[in-house]
Amino acid sequence: MKRYALILTLVMALAAGFGCAKKSADGAYDDGLTPEMRAAIQQITDARVYFAFDKFDIKSEYKDMLKNKADLMKRYSTIRVRIEGNCDERGTQEYNLALGERRARAAYEYLVTLGVNPGQLEMISYGKENPAVQGKGESAWSKNRRDDFRVVAH
């Protein structure tokens, strides 16, 4: 019994030692991210750009948000972002793949215009194959016509 208790204690100690994103003495995390960088990644990925039906132009309401993303990416030049263009379910699949690419490209071009290094960006279109929300009606469709921003390297 004593032996099992010892093994259990050792396993727990090892598990604690391998905990991810553990803070070190200088305030950085074990994965190399400072709290500021972690917050920057959060801001880059959390905010999405939404589009009108069959459109790919960036609405003015999203320009400040994209500027903020651009500033963060310029500040943290190791961050690499994949822009994922998406569509709602109403259009047809092949055309939506092209439209999703145009949506991803619209954000890409805007970020590059704002000074982001193109090497920090990549694009993909999922068309209507990867909806954010299920369901019918404008409230669901409007959430699916979007660009997602995924940090793929930092």
Next chain:
Amino acid sequence: MKKICLLALLFCALSPIGDNAAQAALRVDIYGPGQNIVNLALAAPLNSSRGEATGMGRDLQRLVEQNLGFLPFVRLTDPKSVLGGTVLAGYEPPSIDFKRFQLAGSDIVVTCYWPEGDSGTRSVQLRAFETNTGGRLFGKEYTRVSSSELPEVADRFCADLLEALTGSGAFFRSTLAFVKKTGTMSANVWLVKPTGRDLRQITNMPGEALSPSWSPDGRFVVFSHIDPKSHALGVWDSGSKKVQRIRFPGNVVIGPAFMPDNKVAVALSNGKYPVIFLLNHVFQKERILEGGDSINVSPTFDSTGTKMAFTSSRMGGPQIFLKDLRSGAVTRVSKNGTYNTEANLSPDGTLVVFSRMTDYGHRIFVQDMVTGMERQITYGPGSDEQPSFCGDSYFIAFASSRGGGRGIYLTTRHGGEPKQVPTGGGGQAAFPRWSAAVK
């Protein structure tokens, strides 16, 4: 190997019965505006003792009946309406009492004869006669037939019968490629006969396959493949049964389509907009077929490879256009509606079938390139999409959600009640594409 030998024996041994078979006067015009109906009776299958064949004979009859049920211009005669019944004294004139079939309204009677009996591995003879003249449309003998080969015999006989009546037996000689979606970003390519037989999965890849297209020689199926990181061109080789995933510079690989010369056209990234590229025989970029400052996707070709229909946003919303690849002239095909996509050009080049977004979902329309007339051929419910012409330029397969989940359905250039192709469940079936007819 054993199976290959057996099949080789079976199909090498196919032979027309008699050299002096009367040529059919009876033809069914399936292409004209007033589609004919032909009434067809199946005589009871006979065995060597001239009694009714109740083993493989009955099974083959059932398969032929099922096949003929896919032909909207064929009305099967109810055996109960044939005075004196369908068990005949013989399988060819003068032993056939044509009068009883004429009285039942039948235009054609099909006889089936098993000279060695109908159990084990046997030969079978199938003949079709015109009831008014007693003339033979055609006859075929299939040798060394086992019960597992009956579906193949039924398909081959029905293909020959269809060809004798309409000029093309492509429907029963083709295989549909389609995709089955089993979850978000998860779909693979499958094959099935239009009758629902020979269902099989040919790819098993993580990610989503879309837009399959057969090579004219039947060796390859190409398709778009999307995984979380990239688009690629998927190439399935029927010889090796392996799939190759070919990447291209840029972000998109959309709607590949084989041309009659076995080259592939596909929409790829090229600057700001996807453009339609022609690839060479080893799937490398050869030249641009259509591009510009707009979305250009979904190429489709006639059987000569000189006409290409495609979807373009050059006038705002997506519309269908036709390009003459010799002159380079582009004309607009879809004149109505604000969202027309997924064109498919009939092999004879006379029709463009496409889907249009309506207030009630997508619907399928046909544009006649000769008369300029447009016609709606599906009416839902749900959404009808991704139409595809069979090699006969008559049958059209499409994907529809009319049954709840998405499935594959068949209709014709004239419309009519769609018939579902069984695809085995376990996912949403879409993107049906016909192979060339294989004799």
